[in-house]
Amino acid sequence: MPLNVVPLKAVAVKSVALKRRGGWVPWLAMGLLTAAAWGVAPFSLLGGLSLSLLVLTALKLREAKQRREYRLVSLLQLVTAGLLGAQQAELGSSLLQGLAVLVALAGLLQLELGEVTNLGKLLRRSGQLVLAALPMALVLFLLFPRLGPFSDLGRLGQFGAAATTGLSTTLEPGTIATLTQDRSPAARVAFPGGGPPPASQRLWRVLVHGQFDGQSWRSLNAGTTEAGMAGADTAGADIAAGPDPSLGAPPTPGATQVWLSEPNGLPEVPWSGSGLPLDRHLKRDGQGQLRHDGSVGVRKLYSLAAEPALATWRRQAPTAQDLQMAAGTNPRLETLAAGWRRQGSGDAQAVEGAKAVEGAKAVALAEAWFRQQGFRYSLSNPLLPETAPLDALLFEQRQGFCGHYASALSALMRAAGVPARVVSGYRGGTWVVPLGGSAFLDLRQSDAHAWSEVWIAGEGWRTVDPTLWVLGGQTPADDPAAASVQAASTGADRAGPLDWVARQWWGLDLAWGEWWLGFDQRSQERLLQRLLGPYRDWAGALLLVAVALTLALGLAAYGWLRRRGEGDRLQQELNQLLRSCARGGLVPMPGETLGQFGQRLRQARPLLGPELEDFVGLLQQLRYGRPGAPQRQGLDRLSRCGQSLRRQLRRSPS
Amino acid sequence: MGSGAPPSLSRWLPLQQGEVLKLGLRNLYIVPTGFGWLWLGGALFLQLVGIQTQSNGSVLLCFLMLALQLLSLHLTHGQLEGLEVRCGQPEPAFAGETAAYPLIVRVQSACEGLEWRLPPGALHGVGSLGPGEHPLTLEWTPGRRGLQRPGPLRLQTTAPLGLFVCWSRWQLPTAQLIYPAPKPGPVRQVPMADWRERTEAAGALGGEGSEEWQDLRPHRRGDSSSRMAWKLLAQGRGAQTKRFQDPRLEPSLWAPDPTLPPEEALEHLCDRLCQLHRQGQSYGLALAGLQIAPDRGSSHRDRCLEALALCH
Numbered sequence: 001m002p003l004n005v006v007p008l009k010a011v012a013v014k015s016v017a018l019k020r021r022g023g024w025v026p027w028l029a030m031g032l033l034t035a036a037a038w039g040v041a042p043f044s045l046l047g048g049l050s051l052s053l054l055v056l057t058a059l060k061l062r063e064a065k066q067r068r069e070y071r072l073v074s075l076l077q078l079v080t081a082g083l084l085g086a087q088q089a090e091l092g093s094s095l096l097q098g099l100a101v102l103v104a105l106a107g108l109l110q111l112e113l114g115e116v117t118n119l120g121k122l123l124r125r126s127g128q129l130v131l132a133a134l135p136m137a138l139v140l141f142l143l144f145p146r147l148g149p150f151s152d153l154g155r156l157g158q159f160g161a162a163a164t165t166g167l168s169t170t171l172e173p174g175t176i177a178t179l180t181q182d183r184s185p186a187a188r189v190a191f192p193g194g195g196p197p198p199a200s201q202r203l204w205r206v207l208v209h210g211q212f213d214g215q216s217w218r219s220l221n222a223g224t225t226e227a228g229m230a231g232a233d234t235a236g237a238d239i240a241a242g243p244d245p246s247l248g249a250p251p252t253p254g255a256t257q258v259w260l261s262e263p264n265g266l267p268e269v270p271w272s273g274s275g276l277p278l279d280r281h282l283k284r285d286g287q288g289q290l291r292h293d294g295s296v297g298v299r300k301l302y303s304l305a306a307e308p309a310l311a312t313w314r315r316q317a318p319t320a321q322d323l324q325m326a327a328g329t330n331p332r333l334e335t336l337a338a339g340w341r342r343q344g345s346g347d348a349q350a351v352e353g354a355k356a357v358e359g360a361k362a363v364a365l366a367e368a369w370f371r372q373q374g375f376r377y378s379l380s381n382p383l384l385p386e387t388a389p390l391d392a393l394l395f396e397q398r399q400g401f402c403g404h405y406a407s408a409l410s411a412l413m414r415a416a417g418v419p420a421r422v423v424s425g426y427r428g429g430t431w432v433v434p435l436g437g438s439a440f441l442d443l444r445q446s447d448a449h450a451w452s453e454v455w456i457a458g459e460g461w462r463t464v465d466p467t468l469w470v471l472g473g474q475t476p477a478d479d480p481a482a483a484s485v486q487a488a489s490t491g492a493d494r495a496g497p498l499d500w501v502a503r504q505w506w507g508l509d510l511a512w513g514e515w516w517l518g519f520d521q522r523s524q525e526r527l528l529q530r531l532l533g534p535y536r537d538w539a540g541a542l543l544l545v546a547v548a549l550t551l552a553l554g555l556a557a558y559g560w561l562r563r564r565g566e567g568d569r570l571q572q573e574l575n576q577l578l579r580s581c582a583r584g585g586l587v588p589m590p591g592e593t594l595g596q597f598g599q600r601l602r603q604a605r606p607l608l609g610p611e612l613e614d615f616v617g618l619l620q621q622l623r624y625g626r627p628g629a630p631q632r633q634g635l636d637r638l639s640r641c642g643q644s645l646r647r648q649l650r651r652s653p654s
Numbered sequence: 655m656g657s658g659a660p661p662s663l664s665r666w667l668p669l670q671q672g673e674v675l676k677l678g679l680r681n682l683y684i685v686p687t688g689f690g691w692l693w694l695g696g697a698l699f700l701q702l703v704g705i706q707t708q709s710n711g712s713v714l715l716c717f718l719m720l721a722l723q724l725l726s727l728h729l730t731h732g733q734l735e736g737l738e739v740r741c742g743q744p745e746p747a748f749a750g751e752t753a754a755y756p757l758i759v760r761v762q763s764a765c766e767g768l769e770w771r772l773p774p775g776a777l778h779g780v781g782s783l784g785p786g787e788h789p790l791t792l793e794w795t796p797g798r799r800g801l802q803r804p805g806p807l808r809l810q811t812t813a814p815l816g817l818f819v820c821w822s823r824w825q826l827p828t829a830q831l832i833y834p835a836p837k838p839g840p841v842r843q844v845p846m847a848d849w850r851e852r853t854e855a856a857g858a859l860g861g862e863g864s865e866e867w868q869d870l871r872p873h874r875r876g877d878s879s880s881r882m883a884w885k886l887l888a889q890g891r892g893a894q895t896k897r898f899q900d901p902r903l904e905p906s907l908w909a910p911d912p913t914l915p916p917e918e919a920l921e922h923l924c925d926r927l928c929q930l931h932r933q934g935q936s937y938g939l940a941l942a943g944l945q946i947a948p949d950r951g952s953s954h955r956d957r958c959l960e961a962l963a964l965c966h
Contacts, residue, residue: 046703046707067816068688068689071689071816072689072692075689075692075693075696078696078715078719079696079699079700081715082700082703082704082711082712082715082716083700083703083712084711085709085710085711085712085714085715086703086704086707086709086711086712087707087709088711089709089710089711094711097711097715101715101718105722105815108814108815108816109814109815111816112766112767112812112813112814112815112816113766113767113781113782113813113814125814129722129725129814129815130718130722132725133718133721133722133725134718134721136717136721136724136725137714137717137718137720137721138714138717140717140720140721141710141713141714141717144717146705146713147705148705148708149705149706149707149708150705150706279708280708281708516710517710519710520708520710521708547724550721551724551725551728554721554725555725555728555729558725558729562764
């Protein structure tokens, strides 16, 4: 066997006319893209564009025959992956998109390299290319100046909405009861740099129901705002601030809440009621609702920074809307409230026209009254009558769930002349510390909850939860639903094995979200300030130098990876051993075969004897042996043998 | 989306000359392919989407595509850099038929996606070549007899991603001997006796071709119509071609038919000589200013055909 001579091929290299087939690799990329497109809202502009492109690419692939057509298919696949990346940023989708990019590149490589048909080999080559290009891509990602959106076309995903299960803009008895029985995930929230709030403060608001017609509470922001009722909404526009996105704005602190919200069919998303939106898609309104202007049918990943002062919406003065009461619809409730009004005003004689009772006093009176009535928390309630439903609830039925009691309390407050409204969202959640990724609070649809907000002069909107008054005298064992509410408020865990697995994944998902969503125009500005300080104007030069360096690094890394990953393993093993021998002054003579060199080596280093014999025998067997022998095991044995020989040669170089 | 450089650009770039072509910075050219421009457009589109939606996913993919393109510029160039090409010794071939032209390609590290083209032919792929020397056979179709050089040869690659095409053009230095295209037809036979007499008397060649046919075989496509047995065809016995055989065992000399255009006459003579060689007969060649005495065997045939290829 020649030791280090590259043999001249006996047969001339065969040329083939260039008409290559793409094989099934492009179809694999199509499959991955289809999986990654799962959940994209088809009627949104970007969603529609991505899905159309996906279909067109599949059709093009079906009819492709020439190399240039397959190339176009690969490019379309990359663009589709990019479009999907603009809509779905969670970990699972991002992984699928990344894999699709890798396979699309493998398809391109196959077209150029021709004879490589092994998918593993193609993927390895594709991975090597991506690894080599990644440092430069990351430098550009971190340092290339970010621009803000060109126009309001940023609301690319806002057409249409596929409604899914979740909270409703109309709060009627029974609506939330249905949700309580649903254990599907609602949202996850991580708190970077800190733990979760105490269990008693875990109220996550979504919708504010300010319009009351005697039977149901409606959200004013449901898109059907009537003229004359728009006070709350327009007031909200003023505070829908978030930090100034201009580059001159002072740097804001990092995210303190990172949310991953499941599709709920609404633009409103859960939040704690306090925090500065870090996402341009997020807007707070004057009622304390947080809206995401992305597509409503998809998962949303968003983050909020700590807000130093009291949230603006808490101080937003009530409007006439917050006192509106369909007079006469619940006469007994109104009579009760009138009594509080008299007590609050101190005028026992005046029944009609008494001034409104002070908010805090009214709440105290209501709490005392609720606690005395012996109300019972239950999800299985008879339907309330159409006329005077709240009278029936408070004075006859005396059982209900959070939606009932929040509706009743808010109506009582309004009847007593105190501005009040109903808020729906989630309560509690389970604190999960996964094995990897971020710890997070797991909110389920069964954590859906409703409570009241009452205007207290000098304080603002106060959160009042009458359900807790009701539960005060009842043990959780009496009612599973009540147990659910109490468990949520104490953070007790009720997870099964599948939940455990899902939570580990969500932990990683949120960690990804924190990192991935955390980098934006402001983060880039902070990074440049930290890197360059007073030499901020040199950012362009820094970018150029960094690109040049990473290009050189990428080329070197690619060359190294290629040399390492490809080539003749047997020759590599032999070369390594020959190098070790050469260090000890043992070099093959011209014309010497491996066997002869092995004999000479054995004479010079008797200790190497048996292992050297093994090595030479294995090498010759693998090189010239019958095909079908277990090649991989043989290679592994040869590698181990070579390692041991090299070690011995190092120990005794002469 | 073609993978070649624009023809107008190639025309303006110098053609490499010399016995050995060693590819390097001075003789390699690289430009983006049509697909490369489209790739750039796709990346910019993703950048616009990323800016508009403030999405990190699209922005990162855009930068990854740009980085791959920049990297690809060097990788594509690196495929051909250091490649050394020299000609082998080409075997003679017939005009109008596919001729094999040997090259020796010496690769330093590795070369992927190597392609070649000899105008006006199509692009041919070679694939990946490891380190070492590799014989490479170019196939081309010479149009004329004589010592012909195919080319210029274009060596190119678009590997690894097809975003750039890197190429060089080389005027192949070694000529290949091309015999006339063998085409059946009338030739002139000069009987040995006549030839001896005439060459002795006047030094001129003369004589008639064989007019006696000895056998028939089914007519094949390409057979000369002058050999068609028209009488038998008229009798309804099918298309038959007459087989002529020299009635005398004495070898004869063959010369081009003077009534035909010279090139055509040489093509017919080439065909006749090949036929005689296949039949194992002895034959000689009589050309203006050159006579080759009758003989047999491959080397004799090659001598005769070379004389035909190079005669003026």
